[in-house]
Amino acid sequence: MQHDFPLTLHHVLDRMRTLNADAEVVTLRTAEGTRTRATFAEVAARVDLLAGALQVRGIGEGDRVGTFAWNSQEHIELYLAIPCIGSVLHTLNIRLFPEQLAYVANHARDRVIFVDDSLVPILEKVAPLLETVELFVVIGDGPTGALEPVVRYDDLLAEATPVQAYPQIDERAAAALCYTSGTTGNPKGVLYSHRSTLLHSMAAGLADTFGVNRSDRILPIVPQFHANAWGLIYAAGLFGASLIQPGRFLQAEPLVALIESEKVTFAAAVPTIWMDILNHLDAHPDADVSSIRLAPCGGAAVPPALMKALEERHGVEILHAWGMTETSPLGVVARPPADAVGDARWSAKSSQGRPVPLVELRIVDEEGVVQPWDGVAAGEMQVRGPWIASGYYLNDESADRFDQGWLRTGDVASVDPQGYVRISDRSKDIIKSGGEWVSSVELENELMAHDAVREAAVIAIPDERYTERPLACVVLHEGRAATVNELRDHLVGRVAKWWIPESFAFVAEVPKTSVGKFDKKVLRQQLTDGELSVQRYDTAAQQVSL
Amino acid sequence: MQHDFPLTLHHVLDRMRTLNADAEVVTLRTAEGTRTRATFAEVAARVDLLAGALQVRGIGEGDRVGTFAWNSQEHIELYLAIPCIGSVLHTLNIRLFPEQLAYVANHARDRVIFVDDSLVPILEKVAPLLETVELFVVIGDGPTGALEPVVRYDDLLAEATPVQAYPQIDERAAAALCYTSGTTGNPKGVLYSHRSTLLHSMAAGLADTFGVNRSDRILPIVPQFHANAWGLIYAAGLFGASLIQPGRFLQAEPLVALIESEKVTFAAAVPTIWMDILNHLDAHPDADVSSIRLAPCGGAAVPPALMKALEERHGVEILHAWGMTETSPLGVVARPPADAVGDARWSAKSSQGRPVPLVELRIVDEEGVVQPWDGVAAGEMQVRGPWIASGYYLNDESADRFDQGWLRTGDVASVDPQGYVRISDRSKDIIKSGGEWVSSVELENELMAHDAVREAAVIAIPDERYTERPLACVVLHEGRAATVNELRDHLVGRVAKWWIPESFAFVAEVPKTSVGKFDKKVLRQQLTDGELSVQRYDTAAQQVSL
Structure with missing residues (x-):
């Protein structure tokens, strides 16, 4: 036996x-x-040293230790020291609303919180509400504010003196804890075990997923407080890839400068960031990001137009992936077949992808x-x-949210015979028109493929005849204009005819959740409250005039 | 929790x-x-169907089921059906001596043996000695001989009717059993669990190991009765790579024809086979093996000259790997650093390699x-x-053979700061000259780099002054000649001066074990029995004459 x-x-x-001693961590x-x-x-x-310091302070097996920090070398050290002494790394999302933040730290019963000096002003406001924290540790030499002790x-x-020996830990013991901030109710905690985290790291090295390897220089733009930075920190440690940590500098300009100067091979971020980077690259034709071999993108559906623009104009290949805090997060990854070209390749790349090895999926x-x-x-897509x-x-x-071991993702999807998953909607965002589903996600992607459109969010609007019809809430690029007619014309041939919305609302921005996703709940509320200025295209009149 | x-x-x-339904199995x-x-x-x-048929015959959890077969579609079916009903796949090595074969089948208590029709003549001789076998199943329509029932x-x-439901199985339950045929004593069984096998399959997909992926077409030349064909069958199933099964046709000509016609991307074999393929390719310049992206080679140290010839003359990149039946077998893999060129690259590629993720190693x-x-x-290299x-x-x-969870491999090695392992010898083959180790493996590699040398095996010969000195047993290519002086000259500058053997024996072939490795035990016996014709180079006389 083994x-x-x-x-x-x-x-x-x-x-x-030992093996990967020479890889490096660079922090901006x-x-x-x-x-x-x-x-x-x-x-x-x-x-x-950090492990030794924590142990001396009585932090040990099962204790929760919070981090409130950007991506940095110190945050990597915390990622390793805390689980390796048997404690639980609790990554606090710095973008939570104050009451949510207090709730999660209290719910987790964090004993210590490590905080970036730049984030002290946010945390000190919440500190009086924290019931279990015994110590704050400030990273950096900025003011420690009202934090005490x-x-x-x-x-x-x-x-500190270095830890003498790390405790033996059961592989099913908790290693990390991350709360998901849904749009309703209190955040819910997802506990990762050592086993789950290590297996997930293995998955990140597979040739058919991220293929993380020893020659990679990884820029995790995705913050470490989001689902363990998609597992990239541990994968880099396991496979010996270097890590380039952007700190709090998540704007396109410093990111592109970092990619250029550090010869980044692998950069992972949500679509919004890639959109910013695209705009920056378009405006700075001298920028050289050719070192990037792969650019995973997830957290929200990636508009195909964004993928194509990055690849065709700047040689950056986006790899679309889907996951949630609940899935560690690697769930499905959109690697196209090696022999696919043209439309077939883009169709595969625009899907959410195929289930990663060791992940089972059903609809x-x-x-x-x-x-x-x-x-x-x-x-509904369900995974285990x-x-x-x-x-x-x-x-x-x-x-x-669970069904006999299956996680109910809340995403509505279809799967093609090759296993490519296509999410058409969040189940709570579903638009049912005349008894049939209209995919808001597909409508949004096609609208965002229009030159003048920066963002588009489609929600249901009540309709006498069809019960519901789609309402397109559109944000235009600065200085650009588009009429309802133009946008409708643009959709012809791109989506089913009966999906094309009659109702449009031009808005200044799409409301976002604390983690940057479209918050359609707020849009729906604005619609109910009469705060959206809806323009209707009169199909009947138009039909007559044609 | 997960x-x-x-x-x-x-x-x-x-x-x-499901996901990999379209991949294919081709059998020659x-x-x-x-x-x-x-x-x-x-x-x-x-x-x-196969699982259903076995269950109906009362084969179930923990029962051992033997296979005595070449690589084929049926053997893949057996690889899956047997473990998935909770039984244990026992791959019998067709090259064992009859008494060893009977020993392992009896020791394992095999209840059923599946056998290729072409191998019936071998198995039927052993059949009367088998104590626990209740049924023989013959693959193919050739004679079933004396096998009964x-x-x-x-x-x-x-x-058969298809299995209704596969049993739930604990991940630590046995899945497969493979005996190692050492050169002394009875073969020893290595039991693989479901967990170990699945984790091992994950490792084969890592970008830094084999990178097995969905676009691969794998030719496992390594037989399925050797350490689970290096895990390639299960890896292909997991990742969706197609499998090209060579059956019993392991000669260079049919193998190259298969590579060409099936556009094989990945072919794995021991050095002897690659040597044959090299000779064939040299003789057939029209052969096109350019579809191969990687050619793992292990089971014995790979002569660097062989690697260079295959790569430089035919574009086939050999990936040197080390493993044993006891290591499933993936242990260390010699991927050079991505930026290494020239000698640095060949030095890394000629090492045994770096430990695969999840494998720990010490010397x-x-x-x-x-x-x-x-x-x-x-x-001694030890792994766990x-x-x-x-x-x-x-x-x-x-x-x-084990030390507190560490497997004592019996290989003597050094490890460089980047983690590349270099095996200098089997501990039992060590040559200690004047208190210092002489690496027989290195001497063999350098001798085999000589044009006229086909094989070289170096063993210790007693020496009055130095206790032991190396004796080079050399097989020349047909029609080629080389003198002791020429071979010694060839070694100058390639190995330490004091390593250069004074004693040579030109032999017709190097004795091999049942699995094709150099059997130095036999050579040592031949030396003791005076059966080797040893030519000595008189260093003293030569020194005078210089």
């Missing part, structure tokens, strides 16, 4: 210390481009019947696997 | 049935090139002290990990 080798994050730390520190560098061997030695990260390490209709993979039948949540942390109210 | 998703081979079968059936084809979906349906594979499937000297990774210090054996199947005599 060695009873526990699948724990000690293995990642061990490889950083100032807007002027100042950065710090450390080898994995140096980082591992600091992890030992407080110690500086550098002092903590300077005074289930409203009656609970599992649907075939014929590219037509639609239903070793890194897919089957429950929330200390939360019994959300049992309906 | 779903308690068991890491079992059901997942592989499930992906073959005749010397004339006739082949059969089936999609993974068709193979999965036949697996269901016997049924044909096709009839078994024709009469330990004769006093039990763990040695540094400085490229100089040598010691989720697919590394920590004991043999029902065997207490070999406990000394």
Whole structure:
């Protein structure tokens, strides 16, 4: 029989210390481009100090330790030290509303919170509400504000002696905790185990997913407080890829400068960021981002027009992927078949993708019947696997999100015979017109393919005859104009004729959730409250005039 | 918490049935090139039938089922059906000596043996010695000989009803069993669990190892009775790579024809086979093997000259890898750094490689002290990990092969700071001259780099002054000649001066073990028995004459 080798994050730390000692962590520190560098061997030695410092303060197995920080070398050290002493890394989302932030820190019972000095002003406002925090540790030398008791990260390490021995940990013990901020109710915690995290890291190295490897230089633009930065920190440690940490500088200009100067091969971000980068590249034809071999993009559906523009104009290949905090997050990845060209390739790349190895997927209709993979039948996408949540942390109210081990994603999708998943909607955003589904996501993508359109969000508007019809809420690019007629003409031939909206609302911006996704709940409320200025195209009149 | 998703081979079968339904299995059936084809979906349906047929015959959890077969579609079906009903796939090595074969089948207590019709003549001789076999199943329509009771594979499937439901299996349950045929004592069984096998399959898909992916067309020249064909069958099922099965046609001509016509991208074999393929390609300049993206080679150290010749003359990139039956077998893989060129690249490629993710490695000297990774210090290589054996199947005599979870490989190696392992010898083949180790492997490689040398095996010869000195046993290419002086001159500058052997024996062939490795035990015996004709170069006289 095989060695009873526990699948724990000690293995990642061990490889950083030995095999991958030469890989490096680069952190952007100032807007002027100042950065710090450390080898994995140096980082591992600091992890030992940090682990020692935490243990001396009585932090141990099962204790939750919060981080409130941008992507940095220190945040990597926290990613390793906390789980490796048996504690639970709780990445706090810095964009939560104050009451949500207090709720999650209290719900998790965080004993310590590590915070970037630049984020102290946000955290200190919430600090009085925190019930379990015994210590704040400030990263950087900026003011520590009203935080109390407080110690500086550098002092903590300077005074520490390295951990003598890491505890043996069961592979199913908790390693990390991340709360999802839904648009309703309190955030819900997803607990990752050592096993789930290590297996998920393995998946990131597969040739058919991200193919993370030793020659990669990874820029995780996705923050470490979002689903473990898509697993890239641990994958880099495991495979020996270098990490380029952007800190708080998530604007296109510093990101592109970082890509150029650090020869980044792999950069991962949500569509909004890629949109900004595209605009920047279009405006700066001298920028050279040719070092990028792959640019994973997820968190929201990627408009195909964005993908094509980045690839055709700047040689940046976007890899569309789908996941959620609940899925660690790697769920499906849109690698096209190697021999696909032209439209076939773009069709595959525009899908959400195929289930990653060790992830099982099914679609289930409203009656609970599992649907075939014929590219037509639609239903709720459900997934399960070793890194897919089957429950929330200390939360019994959300049992309906799970069905016998399957996570109900809330996404409505079809799957084609090759296993490419296409999400047509969030189930709660579904538009049912005359008994048939209209895909808001597809309408949005096609509208955003129009030159003048910056953003488009489609919601249901009540309709006497069809019960519901789509309403397109459109944000135009600055200085650009488009009429309802033009947008409708643009959609002809791109979507089913009966999907084309009659109702449009030109808005200044689409409301976003705290994690930057379209918040259609707010749009629907604005519609109900009469706050949207809806323009209707009169189909009957038009038909007559034609 | 995550779903308690068991890491079992059901997942592989499930992906073959659904996501990877379109991949195919091609089997070469005749010397004339006739082949059969089936999609993974068709193979999965036949697996269901085979599983049903076995269950009906009372074969179930924990039962051992033997296979005595070349690589074929049927052997793939057996690889899946047997473990998925909870039984244990026992791949019998067709090259074992009859008494070894009977020993392993009896030791494993095989209840059924599946056998290729072409191999019936071998098995029927052993059949009377088999104590537990209740049924023989013959694959193909050739004579079933004296095997009794016997049924044909096709009839078994024709009469079967598909399995209703596969049993739930604990991930640590046994999936497969493979015996290692050492050069001494009885073969020892290595039991693979579902967990170890699935994790091992994941490793084969990593960009830094084999990078097996959906666009691959894999030719496993390595037989399925050797360490699960290096895990390629399950990896192909998991990732959706097609499998091109060569049957019993392992000569260079049919293999090259298969590579050409099936556009093979990935072919894995031991060095001897690659040597044959090289000779064939050299003799047939029109052969086109450009579809190959990677050619893993292991089972024995690969002579660098062979690697260079295949790459420089025929564009076939050999990937050197090291493993054993005890390591499933993926242990270390010699991917050079992406930016290495010239000598640096060949140096990395000629090493055994770096430990695969989830494999831990150390080197330990004769006093039990763990040695540094400085490229100089040598010691026994020891490994552990989720697919590394920590004991043999029902065997207490070999406990000394394991040390607190570490497998003692019996290989002497050094590790450089980048983690590249270089094996200098089998510990039992060590030559200690004047208190210092001489690497027989390095001497062999350098000798085989000489144009006239086909094979070289170096063993110790007693020496009055130095205790031991190396003796080079050399096989020349047909029609080629080389003198002791020429070979010694050839070694100057390639190895340490004091390593250069004074003693040479020109032999017709190097004795091989049943699995094709140099059998130095036999050579040593021949030396002891005075059967080797040793030519000595008189260094003293030569020194005078210079």
